[in-house]
Amino acid sequence: MDHVSFQLGTTNLWSWLVRLLSKDPEWLNAKVKFFLPKMDLSSGDEAQDTTQRVMLQLRRLHTQGRATWQAFIHCVCMELDVPLDLEVPLLSTWGHGDGKSSPQTSPLTLPSFFPGLKRPHQSCGSSPRLKQCKNHQLELARRYLKLLRTSAQQRYSRIPGPGQPLAFHQAYIPPILQWSRTTAPFSAQDGAVVGDPKAEDDTDVSIRDLFSTRADKGPRVTVLLGKAGMGKTTLAHRLCQRWAAGQLDRFQALFLFEFRQLNLITSSVTLPQLLFDLYLSPEAGPDSVFQYLEEHAGGVLLIFDGLDQALHSHSSTEPEGPEAPSPALALFSGLCRGTILPGCWVLATSRPGKLPDCLPTEAATVHMWGFDRPRVEEYVGRFFSDQEWQEAALAELRENRHLQSMCAVPALCQVTCLCLHHLLPGNSPGQSAALLPTVTQNYVQMVSTLSPRGYLPPESLLGLSEMALRGLETGKVIFSVGDISPPMVAFGAALGLLTSFCICTGPGHQGIGYAFTHLSLQEFFAALYLMASPKVDKNVLARHVTLNSRWVLRTKARLGLLDHLPTFLAGLASCACRPFLSHVAQQDEMWVSDKQAAVMLALRKLAIRRLTGPKVVALCHCVGETQEPELASLMAQSLPSHLSFHNFPLTYTDLSALTNILRHRNASIHLDFEGCPLEPHCPEALAGCKQIENLSFKSRKCGDAFAEALSKSLPTMESLKKLGLAGCKITARGISHLMQALLISRKTCCFQDNQLKDRAVLNIVEVLPSLPRLQKLDLSRSNVSVSTLLCLTKVAVTCPTVKMLQVSQGGTLWVQRLRGDPTLAAQDIRPLCLSLSGNQLDDEGCRLMAEAASQLHITRNLDLSNNGLSVDRVHCMLSAVNTCQNLAELHIRLSACVPGGGGHSYLCSEELCFLLRRLTHCGLQAKHLEQLCRALGGSCHHSHLDLSGNALGDEGVAQLAQLLPGLGALQSLNLSENGLSLDTVFILIQCFSTLQWLLHLDIGAHGAAQGPWALLDPLLGPWPPLSLRQCQLEPLNLTRLCETLEKCPGPLEVELSFEVLSDQSLETLLQHLPRLPQLSLLQLSQTRLSPKSLLLLADLFSLCPRVQKVDIRSLYHMTLHFRSGEEHEGECCGFTGCGLSQEHVEPLCWLLSKCEDLNQLDLSANMLGDDGLRCLLECLPQLPISGSLELSQCNLMPEHVPRLATHLNQALKLTALTLTQCGLGLEQLIVLLSLLRCPVGLFTLRVEEPWVGKAGVLALLRVCTQTSGNITEISISETQQQLCLQLEFPPQENPEAVTLRLAHCDLETHHSLLAGQLMETCARLQQLSLSQVNLCDSSSLLLKNLLVSLSELKTFRLTSSCMSSKGLAHLTFGLRNCHHLEELEGQLRLWQGGWWDFSLSLCSLMNHLPLGSSTLAMFTQGLSHMTLLQSLRGDVDNMTCVAGGLRQFSTVLSPSLSHNQIRDTGAQHLAAVLPGLPELRKIDLSGNGIGPAGGTRLAESLTLCRHLEELMLGYNVLGDTTALGLAQGLPCCLRVLHLPSSRLGPKGALSLSQALDGCPHVEEISLAENSLARGVLHFCQGLPLLRQIDLVSCEIDNHTAKPLAASLVLCPALEEILLSWNLLGDEAAAELARVLPQMGRLKRMDLEKNRITACGAWLLAEGLAQGSGIQVIRLWNNPISPTMVQHLQSQEPRLDFAFFDK
Secondary structure, eight states: OOHHHHHHTOHHHHHHHHHHHHTOHHHHHHHHHHHOTTSOTTTTTTTSOHHHHHHHHHHHHHHTOHHHHHHHHHHHHHHSOOOHHHHHHHHHHHSOSOSOOOTTTSOOOOSOSSTTOOSOOOOTTTSOOOOOOHHHHHHHHHHHHHHHHHHHHHHTOOOOOTTOOGGGTTOOOOOEEEEOSTTOSSOOSSOEEOOOTTSOTTOOHHHHHTTOOSOOSSOEEEEEEOOTTSSHHHHHHHHHHHHHTTOOTTOSEEEEEEHHHHTTOOSOBOHHIIIIITTOOOSSOHHHHHHHHHHTGGGEEEEEEOGGGOOSOOOSOOOSSTTSOBOHHHHHHHHHHTSSSTTOEEEEEEOSSOOOTTSOTTOEEEEEEOOOHHHHHHHHHHHOOSHHHHHHHHHHHHHOHHHHHHHTSHHHHHHHHHHHHHHGGGSOTTHHHHTOOSHHHHHHHHHHHHOTTSOOOHHHHHHHHHHHHHHHHTTOOOEEGGGSOHHHHHHHHHTTOEEEEEEEEETTEEEEEEEESSHHHHHHHHHHHHHHOTTSOHHHHHHTOOOOOOOTTTOOSOOOSOTTHHHHHHHHTSGGGHHHHHHHHTSOHHHHHHHHHHHHHHHHHHHTSOOOHHHHHHHHHHHHHHTOHHHHHHHHHHSOSEEEEESSOBOHHHHHHHHHHHTTOSSOEEEEEESOOBOTTGGGGGTTOTTEEEEEEEOTTOOHHHHHHHHHHGGGOTTOOEEEEETOOOOHHHHHHHHHHTTSOOSEEEOTTSOOOHHHHHHHHHHGGGOTTOOEEEOTTOOOOHHHHHHHHHHHHHSTTOOEEEOOSSHHHHHHHHTTOGGGGOTTOOOOOEEOTTSOOHHHHHHHHHHHTTTTTOOSEEEOOSSOOOGGGHHHHHHHHTTOTTOOEEEEESSOOOTTSOOOOOOOOSSOOOOEEEEESSOOOHHHHHHHHHHHTTTTTTOEEEOTTSOOHHHHHHHHHHHGGGGOOOSEEEOOSSOOOHHHHHHHHHHHTTOTTOOOEEEEESSTTTOEEEEEOOOSSSSOOEEEESOOOOHHHHHHHHHHHHTSOSSEEEEEOOSBOOHHHHHHHHHHGGGOTTEEEEEEOSOBOOHHHHHHHHTHHHHOTTEEEEEEETTTEEEEEEOOTTOOOOEEEEEETSOOOHHHHHHHHHHHTTOSOEEEEEOTTOOOHHHHHHHHHHHGGGSOEEEEEEEESOOOOTTHHHHHHHHHHHOTTOOEEEEESSOOOHHHHHHHHHHOOOOSEEEEEEEEOTTHHHHOHHHHHHHHTTOSSEEEEEEEETTTTEEEEEEEESOOOOHHHHHOOSTTOOOOHHHHHHHHHHHHHTTTOOEEEEESOBOOHHHHHHHHHHHHHOTTOOEEEEEEEEEEHHHHHHHHHHHTTOTTOOEEEEEEEEEETTEEETTOOHHHHHHOSOSSHHHHHHHHHHHTTOTTOOEEEOOOSOHHHHHHHHTTOTTOOEEEOOSSOOHHHHHHHHHHHGGGOTTOOEEEOOSSOOOHHHHHHHHHHHTTOTTOOEEEOOSSOOHHHHHHHHHTSOOTTOOEEEOTTSOOOHHHHHHHHHHHTTOSSOOEEEOTTSOOGGGOOOOSSOOTTOOEEEOTTSOOBGGGHHHHHHHHHTOTTOOEEEOOSSBOOHHHHHHHHHHGGGOTTOOEEEOOSSOOOHHHHHHHHHHHHHOTTOOEEEOTTSSOOHHHHHHHHHHOTTEEOOSSOO
C-alpha cells in the first residue's frame, strides 16, 4: 500500500482518484499550477509515466496543507465528471473542514519565492561580499541571468483556463501608445506609436520604442498611463515574455514587481533583498551577482506595475545606498532618481491621476489607449481559430455599435470574445450581440457561461461577492489562504475568476495569494453583493452610487478601488439583470426590483445636477448601463448648452457613452475639450451625433491621426457649425483630411496655434472657395512664408462670405509687398479685420499700412500696436487713417499694457459711423496735444478717443479741455492713468459741464503714484454720473466737491471710493445732501466705514427726507437712493453683514423709529448675540415697519421664541418675517406658531433651516396644526430647506370644515387627530406647494383627507416628488374633490410594482391607471369635476386623446405638455383644438420634437388665442418659418415668450423683435441657443415690463453690441440679462457698461464664456458702480488673467469670476 494512501485512510479512494485524474493530466497540470504557483513542475516529471506523475502531483498538493487539499477536492467534484459513488466519499473524507488553516495544517514554507530554486534561503543583504576572481563572478552572473530567463519562461507561459479556448492567451495585439513629452524617440507626426496590428507575433515595434529614449545619461524612467482594462499589466507580462524569448536583447536582466504585492511587505528591505530574496535568488554568490548588475545597470530593466496602488507614503529622504533598508516605494524612488543602481531602466504603469513626487521631472510619460477598429478585428481574428466562427464574430461586431465601443477596451474585448465563443454556436446571426448590450451584462454572461455544469450556486456567488466588497472597502486586492474558504477557492478556480501567485511579507516569509483576474471583476462582484445581499438595505446601496472626479492636476489622494462600482450597480439595475439577481439573491423579482429602484433614483438625482466634466462622463457610463431611455433623456435634457471637459484623459469608450446620451437630447449642444489627453481614434465615436453644433479641441495630444479620425465623423454631424482645433499638432496630412470633410457646411473653423507650414496652408487655400458658408478662419500662430500668406489673403478677401481673417507672425513681410501687388486692391475685396501687432514695422511701415487701409477695405479693426512706432509719428498715423471713412478702430500702443489700461476691441457693425482711436501707453505729453488734435481735426464726431496710460498730467489735461470743443462731439474720452491731481479733477467737473455731449464723468486713481484718471462715456441725461474712485478726500476737499456739485444740473449720480472714510468726512458729506436736490443716487464702494457710521446713516431719513433707501453691505458698500418729488414710497433700510452687535441695536432702533414708514428692514448676517437679539425684540414694537423684517444667523435660543412671538404680536404693521439659519428648531417653530397672534390681516413666515429638508412632509404638516391663525398658503421645499406659511388673522371658521366628519378618513388612530387639526387650521388654504419631497403612504393618506376638506384651494403644486402607487391613489381621490382648483401642476416619480416608472405623470395621477388612450379618456372625465381648472401640467404620449379631451374644457387656461415626443403629428392634432380654447392663457410644448411643419400649424392656431399670456415652444426644431408665423399675430396680452434652441436664424429673430416691439405686457423673453448673429432683438419703442431676457449662446458678437444695448435701455424694468456663451468682446462690454447706470432695476447680468478682457471687465466695473441695484455680473471663463481677476474683484466684488454661481 502507498504510504500516503495509508495516511489518508483508504486505499480504494486514493486509487480511484489517481485513475480519474490520469484520464485528464492537462487539467491536473493547470490545477497544480494554480494551487502551487511557486513549484517547479518540470523537474523530475519527464521520466515518469502518467500514473506516477499524477501520484507525485497529488502528494505535492496534499503536503501543501489541509486548506489547499480541500479546495482541490472541491475543484475535482465541481469540474470533472465524477460518479456519485465516488463524489460522496471524496467530499465526506477530504472536502469538509472549517476552511481555516491551523498552524499544524498551514502551507509549508518553501525555500524561495519563485520557481526554479533548489537550495535553502540565503539572504544577501546581510552576508559579506566575497572576493572572487573576475571569471568566477562572470560565471555566477551568467548562471543567474539564465535562471532569470528560465523563470520568466515558466511563469509567463500561458495555459487556457476552464472554458477558455486555446487562443485565449495567445490573441495579443499591441496597444496604441502615445508619448506625452518631447522625449519621444521617433518623428511621428502626432506622437502615436501605433505599431502594426497586422505584424507577425514576434515583431512588436511599439514595445521596442518604449526604451529608445535619446538620453544616454541620467534616469531612464518611463511611466505608462492607462485607464483600467487598457492592458498595462498584460503589456508588462508581454515584456517579460519577449525578454525571456530573447527579443529585448538590450537588457540582460529584467525584474517585474507589482505594487499590490509590494504593499504586503511590512518591513524595510534593501535593493539586493528586493531583487534576490523577494524575486529570484542566485544559486550562489549573490554579492557577486549584484555587483555585476551594478556594473551593467544599463542592461537592467525593472518594471513596477500598478504605481497607483502604492499604499505606503514616501518620505522625502532617499535611500543612502543599495544596502540601506527602506520601504519598497522609497527603493522605487531611488531607482527612478538614479541614487541607487544608477543607469538602470525603470518602467512604471499607473492609472491616470496625480503621480507621486518620487518620479523625476524628466521621466517620459506614455499614454496607453485601447483598440481601434483594425485592432479589434485583428484580436477577434486571433481569438477564434475557426474561420467560420471568426467570420461570425466579426459580423456580430460590425453590426453592433455598442459592442464595438466596449471592445475598444482590451479587457472588455477579451470578455466579449469569450462570451461570443460560448454564444455563437447556439444563436442565429445578430442574437449573440443582442445578449451583450452593456459591460455589466457582458460580465453576467461570462460568469454564466464559465460554469462547468451550467449551474451557478447562489451561495458561492454571494460569498465570493462579499469577499470582493470587503476587499475593496479595506483596500485589499490580494487574499491569503486564511481569507477565503476552500470551497470558495474551488469555485473561483473552476470559473477562472481567481488567479493564484506567490506573496511575500518580507524576506523568508512566503505563501500563496489569490486575486480576481482583473480589478474590474472584483468591482463587478462587489456590486453584485450590494444588489443581491439581504444584509444591504436601500440606503446603504444608494450611498455607493457616487461619481468620483478625476481631475488630473487636482487629485492628491491615491486613486480609489471603487471607481467602476457605480457603473456596475447601474448595469445591475437594468431590467435584463433581474432574473440573474433573483437567482443570486434567492428572492423574487419584486424584491430585486426594490433594490434596483434605489439605484435608479440615485442616478436620477445625479442626472439633473450640474456636474464637472469627469463626473458627466462617469454618469454617461452609468446611465448607458441601465438601458433606460427615460433616464438617458432626462440626463440629456439636463446637460448645459455648453459642455466643457478640461485636463483629464478621454477614450473612445468615454466619447461613445457621451454620444449615446446626446442622441436623446432635443436641443443642440457645444462640446469643448481643452487640455484633455484624447485617444487618437476617439472622434469616430461622435459619428452621427446630430446634436453637436460647436465642437472644439485644444490639446497637444491631437495630431494627424486624430484629425483623420475626426474627418470620418464630420460629414455625419449634420448640425455642426463651428469646428475648432487650436493648439494641436496637426500638419498638412491632417489638414488635408479635415478640409475635405469640411466641404459640407461649416461657418467657423479655428486651426490656431498648430504651427502650420506652407503645405498645410496651401491645402486650405485650395479648398477655401469651395466652402460657401465659411465666415471665419483662424490660422493664428502658424509658420508660413510670405508667398503663402499672400496667396491665402488673395483668396480670403475675394471669398464673399469671409468676414474675418486673422494672421500673425508674418504681417511685416505682407505690408512690404502690398504696394507691388495690385491684385490685393481689387474691387471685390471684402471687409476685413487686420491685426499686425507685435511686429517691427517701424514708422514707415506703419504709415504705409495706414495709407493702404482704405485700398484693402479694412473696415473693422487695424491694430498696429508694439511695432516700434515713435511717439512723434503718432499724429501722422491719425492723419493717414482720416481718409479711411469706414475704419472702425485704430489701435496703437507703444508699450506693454498695464492693469486698467486699454485693450483690444473689435467693432463689427455693418453701418459704422464712428472710429475708435486707441492711443494707449504711447508716452504722450502735453507738448504733443496740439499737433495731435490738429491731426484729428473735426473728425471725432461720434467717435471714441482713448488716451489712457500716457503722461499728460495736469497741464496736458487742462490744455486738452480747451481743445476738446474743436474735436466734435465725442462718444467717449478715456484719460485714465495720466497722473492727474485732485485740483484738476475739480477743474474737469466745472469745465466739462458746458459740453453737451458729455454724459459720463468717471475719475479715479490706481494708487497714489498714478493719480486720478477720467473716463467720459455717453449716457442718457443732461449731466453725467460722477465717479471718484480711490481718491483721498478729506473733509475740506469733500466740502469743495459738494459745493461744485451744487452748481451742476440734475439728475445727478455720484460714486465715491476711498480706502478709508472717516466719520468726520462722512458726516460732512451727509450734511451737504439736503443741498443737492438734483441728486438721485450716492454710492460708496470699496470704502471702509466704521460701525459708528452706521448710526449716522440710520439718522439720514430724518436729516434728508428725500432719502428712500439706505443699503449697506459689510461696511464696504453703501448705496443711497433718493426719491423724486412725486414719489411717496416707504423707506427701506438694509444693514447686512455689518458686524452689528448688542451695543448698536438700541441706538439704531431709536434712530429708525423716526421714520414715517419703514417698508423693509434687513439685519441679516450680523453679530447680535443673545443680548443684541433680546434688545432688538424689545424695540420691535416701536419700529414703524410696514413690510418685512429679515434676520439670519442670529442664533434664536428657546427662551427667545416666546419673547419673539410677543413682540411680533405688538408690531401692528409688520407683514412678513424671514428667519434664515437662525437655529430655530422644529419644537421652537411649533411654539412660535402657537403663540403668534398678529393683528388683522395676512402674515407670512418663512423659515430656512437644514432640518426642514430632512423632517418629512408629515412632520411639517404637523407643525401647521399648531398655528392660531388660518393658513392660506403652504409651501414646502426640501432641497431649499424652506417652509413658508401665510397666515390669516384673526382665524375664521369655515362652516364646511366645521361640519366635516372624519368618518370616511381611513387614517390610523394616531393620525386621525392630526387630520382633524389640519382641517381646522387649513380650512381657508388657497395654495399648497410641495417641491422635491418624498411622500410616504401615511403622508399621502393624510394629504388625501386634507384635500377633501379644502373647499377654497385654488392652486396645488407637487413637483419633482416621489410616492408609491398606493399614495398615488390617495392623492387622486383627494384631488377629484377639489372643485375650485384653478391651477394644477404635477411632476411625479411613481413607485409602481417595485419599479420607478418615469413615464407616469399628472395624467395617470388623475386616473391611477397605466398611461394610454383609455387612461387619457378617463383623465378628461376626471377633469370634469374641476369646473374652475385653469392650469394643467403633465407628460402624455397619446396626443389624439389629449386633444379630444381638451375640446371639452374651455376653462383650461394653461396646458403644459413639455418634454414629450408629440412631434409634428401631435402638434397638428393640438393645433386643431387650440382655436376652441378661447380663454387659453399659457401653453408649454417645450422639447417635443416638433419640426417646421408642426410649428407652422401651431403658429397659425396660436394667433387665434388672443388671451394667450405665456408661450413656451423651446427645444423644438421650429426654424424661421414658425417664427415668421408667430410674428404675424402675437397676442397683445403676451407676457412670456420662450423659444430656446429652436433653430431660429437672424430672419426669424428680427421678425419676432419687430412683432414684440412696444408690447406692453411682455415680461420674459428667451431665445437662447439660436443662431441669431445679426438678427438680435432690435426695439424702437421698447418693452416697459420686460424683466428677463435670455440670449445665451446666440452667436452675438461686438457687431450687434450697440443696437442690443440701445434696445435694452428701452426696457426699464429689466432685472436679469443672460448673454453667456456668446462672442462679446471689450467693445460690447463698453456698450453694456454705458447703459448699466440707466437700468435701475437690473439685478444680474451673465456674461460667462465670452471674449471680454481685463479692459472690458474694468469698464463693466465702472458701469456697475453706477447701477446700485445690480447684485452680480458673471464673467467666468473670459480671457482675463488670475491676477487681474483678483484685482478686479478687490475693486468690485459684484464681478463674479467663479465657476459656480454665487
